[in-house]
Amino acid sequence: MSILVNKASRVIVQGITGREGTFHTEQMRAFGTTVVGGVTPGKGGTTAAGVPVFNSVQEAVDRTGADVSCIFVPGRFAADAIMEAADAGVKLIVAISEWIPVRDTIRALRYAREKGAVVIGPNCPGLTSAGEAKVGIMPNYLFQEGGVGVVSRSGTLTYEMVDELSKRNVGQSTVVGVGGDPVPGTTFLDIVKLFDQDDRTELIVLIGEIGGTDEEAAAAYIGGRTGKPVLGFISGRSAPPGKRMGHAGAIITGGEGGPDHKVQALRDAGVEVFDTLGELAEKAATRVRTPAPV
Amino acid sequence: MKLQEYMAKGLLRAAGVAVPVGRVADAPEEVRQIAREIGCPVAVKAQVLVGGRGKAGGIAVAKTPDEAFEAAERIIGMDIKGLTVGKVLVEKGIEIESEYYAGLAIDRGRGCFVLMLSSMGGIDIEDVARDHPSAIIKVPIDPAYGLLPFQVSAAMFAADFQGPLRDLGRIITGLAAMAADNDAMLAEVNPLVVTKDGAAMAADCKVDIDDSSLYRHPNLAPFKEETAEDPLELLASRQDLPYVRLDGDIGIIGNGAGLVMMTLDIVRQVGGVPANFLDIGGGAKAEVVRKAIEIVLMDQKVKAIVMNIFGGITRGDEVAKGLLEAASTMNIQVPIAIRIAGTRAEEGRRLLEGSPFTPAADVATATRSVMSAIGQGAAA
Secondary structure, eight states, X not given: OXXXXXXXXXXXXXXXXXXXXXXXXXXXHHHTOOEEEEXXXXXXXXXXXXXXXXXXXXXXXXXXXXXXXEEOSOHHHHHHHHHHHHHTTOSEXXXXXXXXXXXXXXXXXXXXXXXXXXXXXXXSOEEEETTTEEEESOOGGGOOEEEEEEEESOHHHHHHHHHHHHHTTOOEEEXXXXXXXXXXXXXXXXXXXXXXXXXXXXXXXXXXXXXXXXXXXXHHHHHTSOOSOEEEEXXXXXXXXXXOOSSTTOOOBTTBSOHHHHHHHHHHTTOEEESSHHHHHHHHHHHSOOOOOO | OBOOHXXXXXXXXXXXXXXXXXXXXXXXXXXXXXHHHHOSSEEEEEOOSSSOTTTTTOEEEESSHHHHHHHHHHHTTOEETTEXXXXXXXXXXXXXXXXXXXXXXXXXXXXXXEEEEESOOSSOHHHHHHHOGGGEEEEEOOTTTOSOHHHHHHXXXXXXXXXXXXXXXXXXXXXXXXXXHTTEEEEEEEEEEEETTSOEEEOOEEEEEOGGGGGGXXXXXXXXXXXXXSHHHHHHHHTTOOEEEOSSSEEEEESSHHHHHHHHHHHHHTTOOBOEEEBOOTTOOHHHHHHHHHHHHHSTTOOEEEEEXXXXXXXXXXXXXXXXXXXXXXXXXXXXXXXXEETTHHHHHHHTTTSSXXXXXXXXXXXXXXXXXXXXXXXX
16 A cells, blocks of 8 residues: 555646646656546636546536545645635645745645645645655656655655665655645644555655754654654755745744754654765665565 | 834834834934934934844934934944845834733644744843743634634733733734734734833834735835845845855755755765855756856855756756856856756766766765865865
C-alpha cells in the first residue's frame, strides 16, 4: 500500500484549462494517475488534457465519482476552490496554488476540516505514491517503487531527495510535499503518523526547514513511540533570523523556527539528522531491503 | 510588507484607535510648522524599518519648534543600519503612566491567529516570550467568528491590565479589526500606553502586511516602494525574484526556496560566506537566469557566484543558455561555478562545454572551485 493516494484514487483537476493545469494533468496521466475530469466554471462540456471538463466540483463528483482534487487555480481564487471541493465531498484536496492570502487559507482549512476533508498544501508540489498515482507537479521520472516514505516542506529539495534515493536503488512508498506556507493543511506530524500505519513504508525521511514548529511537533511524537526509523534533514541552517527565505513560512522569528532547536529536537527523538541529502540517502540504502531485480 | 510607523498609525486611526496627534514630514521646515501647529514638546521619529532607531539617534524630543527643526535637519538623511531616513513622524509628546503590549500574530502550531496581551509593554515581546513566557496571555481566534468581545475582556483581566479598561479594550478591538481588514500577518501596539491624564493610546505600532493579499489592497500598493528594506531586494521584487541580501561575498542562485537555502548551508559548510539568497523559481527561462545574474552582480561585494539547479519543471539547458547569454551581453568579471542536475541536466552541461563555466558535480565542489579562483579557502 501507500498513503493518501493509490491506484484506486479518482482525481479531478480544478483549473484544468489553465496552462499549468493542462500540462500537469497530462503529466499525471502519463504517470498512471486516474484523472477522471477537470473543473473550470464556464468551460463545462469541453475536454482538456483528454478528460471531460465540468462547471463545478459538485457536478464533476456526481458524474465521475472523484475523491481527490488537485487545485491549480490562481492564489486569489484558491481558498474558494478548496472550500468548493470540500463542500462537494472530496476527501483529499491537494492545493498546488501559491500566493493564497494566509487569512483565506486559515478560513478554508477550517471549512475543509468541518467537512471531513484532508488538505495538502497550499503552495506545495503535491504527493506521489511510486508506481501508483501522482497528484501534483513532481517530475515523473524521479520515482522508484520501494519502502521509503518522504515528507518535505520544499519542492525542489523533495525532488533532489528522491533523486538521491532512486540513484542508489532505494525506492519510495509515498512522497509528500506539505508546502512552504505558514499555515499548511497537513503537517509533518500528520504524515509521519500515516507512514507509521502504512505496510509498505519501512523507513521515514523528514526534510524540514527553518520557521514554525512543525518539525518539533513531529519530533515530540516520534520520540514517544517505537516505530519505524526516521532520518532527517533541516535546510536553512545558516539563514539569519528575521529574513524570509523565499517560502512565506521559512523565517526565524524570536525564539521560534531556528534550525538548531529543530535539529536538537529531532536528535532527542532518536532521529538521525544529516548535513547533506547524499549522506542521508547513503544511510537509507543500508536500512531498507534491496528491491528485487526487475 | 512591513509598514512604516506613520503608515501603520494611519491605518489604526482609520479603525478608530487613539494614537498620538502627529503628522509625517520629509523636510525640516515642514517639521517646524507641524510642531507649531500641534504644540510642543514633540517627538521627532525617523521612519525606518529597523529596530533600535532610538539607540541610533533616530528619535529626538523637542521643546520648541526650532528644536524640532534642528532635530529634523539632523535625522532626515541620516543613515541607520544602512537605510537612509527619508521621513520623520512628528508627534505630540505624551506623559506615560503605564505601558502594555497588544499584538495579533499567526500561531503556526494552532493554524490560526492569536491575540497576545502582556502587562510588560515597551520591551521587545520576543524578549518577554523568552524570559517571562507566562507574562503573555494568548487567545486563539476562530476564523469563523473573529475576535469576540468577551475574549478581549477576559484576556485583559488575565494579563492584569489596569486603568481605563473600556478604552484599552477599544484599542485592542480596533487593532484586530485593522489587522483583519488589511490582511496583516502581524499587527502589534507596543507600547499600548495609559497616559498620566488617564487616556489609552497606541504609542507605537508595527504592521506586516501579507504580500499575497496586496492585490486586494490598492491603498497599500504605493507603500511597496517606500518599505523596501534594501534597494537590491526592491529591484529583484520588481522582477518577481525572491532575493535576500546577506553579508558575504559569494553570490548564490538556485531554483526553489528549499534548494537555495540548502545551497547557502553547503557554501557555509565548506568555509564560504554567501552574499545573498536568490530563487529563480520553477520553469525559469534563459532570460530570468540572465536577470538573476545581473541582480547578484549589482552587489559590489560579490566576488564569485555559485549556481545550483535541480531541474524539475526548470530545464537544465535553459539555465545553461541563460548563463551563456549573460556572459555574452555582460562583462562578467567574477568566476561562476554551476551544478546542474535533473531535467535536461546532460544537455545543459553539454552547452557549457568550452565556456568558462565548468559544471561541477556538486555544490561543495562548485564552491571550492570559485573560492580557490578568488584566493579563498586554501585550508578548506
